Amino acid sequence: MSETREDLQQKRPQSFSTLVSAGKQLLHKREYRRAQSSFTAILDLKPEDKECLIGRSNCYLNTGQLQNALRDAELSLKHDKSFPEGVYQKAKVLFYMGEFEFSLVFYHRGQSIRTQMQCFTLGIKKAQEAIKNAVGDSTNVKLKVGGDLSFLENEEARLRPISVVENLMEEEKNEAPKSFRIEKATKHLMGDFVDHKKFLEDLMKDEDLMKEKTKSGEQVQDIIQDSLVSIETYIEICNQENIVAPQEKKPQHQEVKHSTTSKFKEFPLKTLREIDAALESGNAENSLKKAKGVLKFVERRSKTEFPHKKLLLGSLHSSIGNALLYQGELDKALEHHQKELDLAEQCKLPEAKSRALDNLGQTYAQSGNFAEAIELWKKRIPLVPSGLEKVWLLHEIGCFYLQLHRYEEAKEYAILSVAEAAEIPDVKWKMNASVLMAQSELRLGNFKSSVSHFETALVHARLQDDDSALNAIQKALEEAKQHIRK
CATH class of the missing domain: 1.10.287 (Helix Hairpins)
Structure with missing residues (x-):
């Protein structure tokens, strides 16, 4: 009989912190989909875990799923409206949604809760600048932050931000119409x-x-x-x-140059997030167009304007390559991912090199060139820390060897994958590694060993309540047993 989620929760309390750590690590590496899966896995067991809600909200934010990001941020505040990380996350998401006035209110709220958290002070400044750019000089507008602001939790209010925030603002003098100001700017x-x-x-x-x-x-x-x-x-x-x-610059060259340089340094990360978000949403054409435009723009700038120019160019080649891969233009994708790898090696950054090798391997794999994908991914192994990412990498190499009918090599990497999976709490990848081991042994004619590994995989499938995996493994197990009976 399969265990309930409550049984698993009581039986393996240590796994939660491990899953959270794995999610944070993947988030840091910009592996947003995998990080989101990791956070979702623990939220299935602990639906109100605030740390995981904030983590998943950040995943949604970085993949352009802003409503989902806002929902998780608000859930983290469900039982504690003064939870500082939740307040900050909500303010940040509102900012990226373009709700600058609301964002400013929550940055102010966070600052009143935790005055020592510098992120709230920076957030206030950023939101004020955004409002100034959108509606004019912020000295003409004063925002009241006193009193009861609980109405901001209301869904209807959030959908009508301008009309609601108008009640919080006092006009000190008449301004030009907004459309005129935007046109002039x-x-x-x-x-x-x-x-x-x-x-x-x-x-x-x-x-x-x-x-x-x-x-x-x-x-x-x-x-x-x-x-x-x-x-x-x-x-x-x-x-x-x-x-x-350039043709509009003022005579004060030094001051303007400094200001412009500062602005140039701020825009790349935001733009890269937009490029990645477009691809995540399936809009490869828009992602490709934007990435190519930014690439040409950055190539023409100096290292003074972009101190980490090569690293930025590598990220842009990565985005272009992924968009081309999505569109099925494999040869062009390979060109950009190779440039990404060359730049990563010049910068001597292991994480960037690992990403480039992964992208090249994925592209070769999609073209059916498994041997080349294997060689690239082998180079990745020393660059990947132990954990979920390494289990996946070893498993994929083993699967490709299986595809190439090189069963001894497939078994070798299956063994490594099983050993690595034993060190992490992820039941799904323990199951996947065991299945690969069983398939390799089956192809080599080691039927008893194959049956044993299929049975281990079956146990892991039951722990997940994964009916489709359970049925597939049971069917493979019966086929392996038939070889023994002969």
Whole structure:
């Protein structure tokens, strides 16, 4: 009889902290899907665990699932409205949703709870700057943070942020209409770029010109399209970061340069999150377009503006390669992932190199070149710390050897996967490693050993209440037993 979740909760209390640690590690490595799975696994057993809710909220935030991120942040505050990490997470999610006024309120609330937490002070400053960019100089607006703000928990209020926050704001003097201010700011920031963009868009309508090629063999259409992407990216960066376009710079060169450099340093992480979020949501075309535009933009900047330029370029090549892989353009994906690996080796950063090797391996695997994928992933093994990631890596290498009918090598990596899985609490991967071991032994004709490993896998499947896995393993177990009876 399978164990209930309550039985597992009482039997293995140590596994919770291990799962949380695994989730945090995956989150730190930007493995958002796997981190989310890890946090979800423990939330199935402890639905109100605040630490896991915050962790999963961050996973949702980094994959563009903002409503889910907000929901988990609010759940962490369900029984304790003064939980500082929950207040901070809610403020942060609201900021990324564009609800800057609400975000500011919760940053203020967090600061009143924990004055020593610097993140609230920084959050207040960031939200105030965002409001200033959106509606004008914040000196013209005062936000009341006193009194009962419990109405902000109301769902209807959250869906009508502007009308609600208007009750908290006092206008000290008349302002220009918002649409006029935005139009004026856009003209100031964009300079001649809007005109250049229109000119290129008009050229794109010339069908005969688009068929032409340069002396070097490049399509004119591709060149113009790349230029459009670069201009659109620059315009977007200027809009987001309030950077003055080169031809609009003031005479105070030193001051403007410092300000612009500071802004350049701030935008990459946010942009990378947007690129990854687009791909996570299935919009590979938008992710690819944005990543290519940012890549061209960064390539033209100096190391002064981007001190970690090579690392940033590596991340962008990674995003482009993943988007191309999603679209099935495997050869182009390989080119970008190879550039990602080259840059990672130049930077001498093990994590970046590990990611690049993983991406290259995934691309070769999708093309059916399992031997090349194996060789790349073997190089990854020393770069991956013990834990869930290593179990998965060893398991995948073993599976590919199985596909290539190299059963001795498959068994070798199955043994390593089983040993690594024994050190972690994840029952699913204990099961997967045991199944690989059983399949390898079966192909080698070691039927008794195969039966033993299938039986071990069956135990792990029962612990998960995984009916589909249970049925598949039982069927494989019966087939293995038939070999013994012969």
